[in-house]
Every structure is written in structure tokens, then in C-alpha cells.
Amino acid sequence: MNVLFGNELTRRYKDSGVVSTSLHPGFVQTEFLRDVPDWLVPISQAVSSLFARSEFEGAKTQIMAATAPEYENVGGLYFDSCAPRQPNKLALDEGLAAAFWEKSEEAIQKELPVQAAEEGVAAEEEHVFEDAVEA
Numbered sequence: 359m360n361v362l363f364g365n366e367l368t369r370r371y372k373d374s375g376v377v378s379t380s381l382h383p384g385f386v387q388t389e390f391l392r393d394v395p396d397w398l399v400p401i402s403q404a405v406s407s408l409f410a411r412s413e414f415e416g417a418k419t420q421i422m423a424a425t426a427p428e429y430e431n432v433g434g435l436y437f438d439s440c441a442p443r444q445p446n447k448l449a450l451d452e453g454l455a456a457a458f459w460e461k462s463e464e465a466i467q468k469e470l471p472v473q474a475a476e477e478g479v480a481a482e483e484e485h486v487f488e489d490a491v492e493a
Contacts, residue, residue: 359458361436361449366459368433369452377433379423380449384439385409386416 364378371377387410391402423429423437436445448454 361445362451362455362458363462365434365450365452366455369455370459372433375431377431379429379433379435379437380445381419381423381437383416383419384411386411386413388413388416 361380364380367376367378387406391398391406394402419437419440422440423435429435435442436449437443
């Protein structure tokens with residue numbers, strides 16, 4: 359879903375200078391298993407120590423995708439292990455991406471009235487900007 363959404367974001371806003379890149383950091387040894395039951399801790403630690411990347415190794419793809427000059431202003435890419443990769447073909451389906459975008463907008467509109475949100479955000483942004491200028 360992230361690839362679909364990211365590609366649609368790029369399609370819709372690239373002319374405004376907004377691009378999106380998707381990536382898979384791999385199996386990274388973090389605290390994501392911290393809430394497993396006590397009996398599962400030794401197993402999860404063993405699996406992590408054998409197969410998981412360190413946090414440093416796991417961050418490399420994100421850092422490369424965000425800073426590599428050759429990918430600046432290029433959207434719609436998918437990275438894995440510090441290289442562009444071909445995602446699942448469903449992730450490249452423009453019709454599916456547009457439908458996902460529309461359904462996402464509908465879900466948000468049900469939870470948050472758009473006009474009120476826009477007015478609230480605009481007023482909040484002005485207030486923050488004024489405070490920063492005065493400081």
C-alpha cells in the first residue's frame with residue numbers, strides 16, 4: 359500500500375516539486391519484538407541475531423534514497439538493500455493507486471471535515487509563523 363500511495367502522490371504532485379520514494383529497510387533488529395510473551399523472548403532474540411540487520415545497516419537504504427543526488431526529484435521509485443528494485447506489479451497499477459488514493463480521501467473526510475481542517479491548519483500555520491518572526 360505504501361508503494362501505491364507513494365506513486366500516486368508523485369503522479370499528482372510532481373509538477374509542484376513533491377516526489378515520493380518507497381523502500382523496504384529489510385528485517386532490522388530493533389525493539390519491535392519488545393512486547394512478545396516472556397517464553398518467546400529467547401526465540402525472537404535468536405532469530406533476530408541470526409537474520410536481522412543492525413539498526414545502522416537498516417538505515418542505509420533510507421539515507422541513500424533521501425540523499426543520493428541521482429535520485430533527487432525522481433519519484434515513484436522503490437528501493438531495497440540500497441538499490442532501486444522492481445516492486446510487485448500490483449504496486450505499479452495506476453488505476454489501483456488512484457482508487458486507493460480516492461478511498462483514503464473518503465475515509466479522511468468521514469473523520470475530519472475538510473473545510474474545518476483547512477481553516478484550522480491555515481490559522482495554526484499563521485500563528486506559528488507570527489511567533490517565529492517575533493522571536
